Amino acid sequence: MQFAGSHILSIAQFERTDVERVFAVADRMGPYAQRKRLTKVLDGAILGNMFFEPSTRTRVSFGSAFNLLGGEVRETTGFESTAIAKGESLYDTARVLSGYSDVIVMRHPAEGSVGEFAAASRVPVLNGGDGSNEHPSQALLDLYTIKSEVAAHGGHLDKLRIAMVGDLRYGRTVHSLCKLLSLFDAVEVHLVSPLELRMPEDIVEQMRTAGLSVWESDRLEESIAQVDIVYSTRIQEERFSSQEEADLYRGRFRLNQSVYTAHCQPNTVIMHPLPRDSRDHARELDDDLNDNPNLAIFRQTDNGILVRMALFALVLDVADQVDSHSREVNWYTAGRF
Amino acid sequence: MQFAGSHILSIAQFERTDVERVFAVADRMGPYAQRKRLTKVLDGAILGNMFFEPSTRTRVSFGSAFNLLGGEVRETTGFESTAIAKGESLYDTARVLSGYSDVIVMRHPAEGSVGEFAAASRVPVLNGGDGSNEHPSQALLDLYTIKSEVAAHGGHLDKLRIAMVGDLRYGRTVHSLCKLLSLFDAVEVHLVSPLELRMPEDIVEQMRTAGLSVWESDRLEESIAQVDIVYSTRIQEERFSSQEEADLYRGRFRLNQSVYTAHCQPNTVIMHPLPRDSRDHARELDDDLNDNPNLAIFRQTDNGILVRMALFALVLDVADQVDSHSREVNWYTAGRF
Amino acid sequence: MQFAGSHILSIAQFERTDVERVFAVADRMGPYAQRKRLTKVLDGAILGNMFFEPSTRTRVSFGSAFNLLGGEVRETTGFESTAIAKGESLYDTARVLSGYSDVIVMRHPAEGSVGEFAAASRVPVLNGGDGSNEHPSQALLDLYTIKSEVAAHGGHLDKLRIAMVGDLRYGRTVHSLCKLLSLFDAVEVHLVSPLELRMPEDIVEQMRTAGLSVWESDRLEESIAQVDIVYSTRIQEERFSSQEEADLYRGRFRLNQSVYTAHCQPNTVIMHPLPRDSRDHARELDDDLNDNPNLAIFRQTDNGILVRMALFALVLDVADQVDSHSREVNWYTAGRF
Structure with missing residues (x-):
């Protein structure tokens, strides 16, 4: 260009x-x-x-x-x-x-x-x-953050392993990020969402065509176990047919320090496009992660x-x-x- | 001053x-x-x-x-x-x-x-x-634009011929412009409006007293035939007793490329204080004028x-x-x- | 600090x-x-x-x-x-x-x-x-203005005599000013308000503990007679049970040129945190004070x-x-x- x-x-x-x-x-x-x-x-x-x-x-x-x-x-x-x-x-x-x-x-x-x-x-x-x-500058700053964070541990965008978690259907951010990741080699993408909020089929296809490995799941714990990056997004309750259904998913995709310790590798980096919801019933990233040095959400906005x-x-x-x-x-x- | x-x-x-x-x-x-x-x-x-x-x-x-x-x-x-x-x-x-x-x-x-x-x-x-x-800076930029545009063809503010078209009764812009034009010599002003939206009498008088030639008409075509500048303004539908009446006048004062070609001299400059209405039923200057080099509306705002x-x-x-x-x-x- | x-x-x-x-x-x-x-x-x-x-x-x-x-x-x-x-x-x-x-x-x-x-x-x-x-910068600019104004007549913050007039109960401004004045020596404070709008007890106590002399009154004239500064505030009608009651107090705390001339010493400085109410029924500082060189309200905002x-x-x-x-x-x- x-x-x-x-x-x-x-x-x-x-x-x-x-x-x-x-x-x-x-x-x-x-x-x-x-x-x-x-x-x-x-x-x-x-x-x-x-x-x-x-x-x-x-x-x-x-x-x-x-x-x-x-x-x-x-x-x-x-x-x-x-x-x-x-x-x-x-x-x-x-x-x-x-x-x-x-x-x-x-x-x-x-x-x-x-x-x-x-x-x-x-x-x-x-x-x-x-x-x-x-929202191209958001997609670029997300990818720039990924690059910078994994570089700190000797990683690269090629061979990156990333989990995207939450509302993958309506989130403009994750769609753009998937497209950008398709420019790199041997990237492994774990998509974690409720069935109703899966990543659109065409984006998944585009990634596979570009040579990425894509897994889809609705199980948080196993999907974040072997990745460099967990990219969390908001579960938007207004998309669900009922509060109860939304709350069901919310509980499963909520990342806090004990889930992190139990399931993630030591250097796994946590990202989020912000704002994250701080209301008790709606959290996706708990405040107890604030002291975790791998919480990159504010480095992300600085980037x-x-x-x-x-x-x-x-x-x-x-x-x-x-x-x-x-x-x-x-x-x-x-x-x- | x-x-x-x-x-x-x-x-x-x-x-x-x-x-x-x-x-x-x-x-x-x-x-x-x-x-x-x-x-x-x-x-x-x-x-x-x-x-x-x-x-x-x-x-x-x-x-x-x-x-x-x-x-x-x-x-x-x-x-x-x-x-x-x-x-x-x-x-x-x-x-x-x-x-x-x-x-x-x-x-x-x-x-x-x-x-x-x-x-x-x-x-x-x-x-x-x-x-x-x-709104004095608007009046000054209008006059400055007229001066610059006619200068390109060897014209001056003295001996200027201008048609003002549309709502001449309520338009602050055209009132101010008339007053400024009264400072110059041998200016010829053609006022084109529906009867109900004529230029206020005192402004017409002021121009005549200052030595300007003023014609009033509700016929667009003949009024724009012999002028250096066509200054178009919005017909504001809210001033009319009915939509139908407004639409009647609108049709007559709408300037587009074919009206321009048929009735205007080759170098006649088109101005408008903007915004112009782009809605189909309400246009006063059609989009097909956008490639006409004499459409000065964006030079006007730049000025x-x-x-x-x-x-x-x-x-x-x-x-x-x-x-x-x-x-x-x-x-x-x-x-x- | x-x-x-x-x-x-x-x-x-x-x-x-x-x-x-x-x-x-x-x-x-x-x-x-x-x-x-x-x-x-x-x-x-x-x-x-x-x-x-x-x-x-x-x-x-x-x-x-x-x-x-x-x-x-x-x-x-x-x-x-x-x-x-x-x-x-x-x-x-x-x-x-x-x-x-x-x-x-x-x-x-x-x-x-x-x-x-x-x-x-x-x-x-x-x-x-x-x-x-x-609103600490407001409190500091008020005190800075007092210092500057009294300095013009050889005065100091130590030994300052000030009257605060109006709504002393809800006014954030006067509360902060009282606290700041408590840092200085031999300050004399006259609090003029309706009974219902008296300065909160704890602030009065704090001033007395700090060694300030504090008088409370609902009589404007006598309270402004022997002071360096009159600090006027808005009577806020919404605090009163009725318009009539509010109007009663308003009349008594309204400062104009004739009240000033009759009751104040020649160099008494008039202050107000602004905005002052210019509506006829609600004034606390009349416009006829605008030419009084001791009206410091605009020097206050400049400060x-x-x-x-x-x-x-x-x-x-x-x-x-x-x-x-x-x-x-x-x-x-x-x-x-």
Whole structure:
């Protein structure tokens, strides 16, 4: 992929070398995100952070990533007040808004809308989530986290063993992750879900065609026994016919420290796209895992900053200039990370 | 007008030389808006972008214009959460908020409120729209666009021929534009509207007194035959007694490529304050005009950035320092404009 | 107190020397807030301005203070769209959001929530108000204003004489101020309120234990006769059993120019946490005081900028570098303050 000037709309755009390019740039963003150094490579650039659907943390993560490169952020949140609501076409909206910034992140509740917007935009557009369709930066940060976590124990994305647990039917996150994993070799995927919430058949087929080993099961314990990563997701009660049925599954897929100790290998890493539900009856990852050093859920969200910085740096073609515009941080950062 | 430190509340403040001064500064903003160069002339300055009524594009346009000069933006959107709602006077609100920034843009639903706010403010206030009253930056960007478009064919604001089409009774935009055009010589104005939506008498009188030639008509085709500019506006169905009546007028004032080809001169420029309605039954400018090089509606909104940059530069008295604080852009901008 | 890296959650953290340290730093912020000079000491730093409850002026004041030190601001306003609403714990929210910025200001409707958030945050958190609990920057700016105002007439916080007027029972502001005043010597406090809205007993006791002289009364005129400061607060009608009862008290505690002239000493300073009610039936400070040079309510809100700049500078440990990162302002500022 030619990143400079491109829209980032779907993980389908990414070949293995593209993913590796993003990750290589993300690796170099660490000192800036961790405040060991400061870069002003995008000083004077403007991000249009256009959230036509609210998503506080995705919005703030993109905005902070742009600030960390030295750029400015203009934002909008919500839908009702926009011209779209008055009958304006996405074409017109895109033509107008793309005159106000150097790059746009757009989130929109309607599937496909971000692509339509991008087609009329005069500046690169990054998809910040369009309904149930795509959220490519989330998929990339998940995979980047997997890569970083297993690397700490000498592992690689090739030969990765991963269990995905929970609602695999409706979860946009796990769908995208499966597609990205298909770019790598000898990956072993354990899909753990209630029967009603199985991974869609076409995605399973795509993985098998790509050479991955895929197992499906509704048994948590055996599925997490031989994996590098457990990727947990929320059981969404609204999908079930009754509370009782939902609660049945919930009990079985709940991971806590004693389940972990009893069934997982010592270095198995725990991930989750967040938010996780902290209400007693609805937990999928218990708080008693918070001190487990293999709980990677907050490293995962921190990695979102690195991956989003990398995407901005690539589409604006400054990835190789980041360090040359850098300097030391002059404020207190001790104990920060 | 002495711009430095002044409020910009109404186009009635502007004499011809003032308009020309704004346009001369706006002309010099092109390289910055188009990202050929970068200026930091307002580095460290703060804009209070105070929108007590939502207007996404006006808000983002002002904010981006300020960022393009190197300044920072603090914003507020919406009304319900403010102290005004708790019984605070505009005087107090203005005194408080004007301590937080170097210049304020204020939009407010109540006519005259921005002027009242400005009277108590300790920093310059730009009117971003106060109800049906004034929206001076919109009027200036419209006129600036006319000037730029006709200049491409050797035309001038003096001797301009313009048709204004649609709802001329309630449209704040066309009222302001008429007043600004009265500052120029030998202007010919064709007003095309349904009888019920004619331009208010006093504005027609004001133009005639100022020496303009004014024609009124409800026939689109003959009125757009001999003009430099067609300025189209929305027919607002809520003003009519019935849907059927609204639809009657709509059909007559709808401009599309075949009407344009049949009736307009080759270089006639099409403008619109946007948003235009893209719903089938409500269109005033068809999508088939999108490839017509004389469709200036997106150049018009782009010009909003130039004019707003010029207004900020003038009231903060940095218009002559913009270039000396400038440098090259270091990110990818190819194919942007 | 060790400021660098600390959370600022409660005025209970502050000893007298800490208050004096904040004030000494705030004193040095004047030239920057008044735009005589510009500092970029926090250039590249990011504030997470997290308002889970709306408060326009507190939010903008914190944001502008951070901008005035050269930093960037990422914001969120409102609650409904956040992950907290989906059952996420404050612990998770704090861990995630604290990866996006260098310091966080948090406002939240629930008492104690900001402290809980801070406990999990990886960066310093400033309490921007947590329900009826604490709003420490407001208390500090009030005390800083008192110090500055009485200093103009040779006075000090030691030996201060102050009257607090209005709703002393529910007002978070006056409670905090009383606690801070307890750090100083020989302070004389006159509490003026309806019987039903008296200062809570424990706060009165705390002041007396600390050696302050405390008088309680429901007579405005005699209580404001011999004081340096009159600190007025809103009578909140919703606390009363009937409109009529509220109106009874209102009439008695209303301060206007003629009451001031008849009863106050010439240099008595008038303060109010704002907003003050401008509706005829509900006023506590009349508009005819606006020209009284001792009306300090707008100097008070301006001081909020200085105190918040000082808090940021202290927790990020740049208080001693502010001047060395400074330069002259290049835009028009004449007549600003």
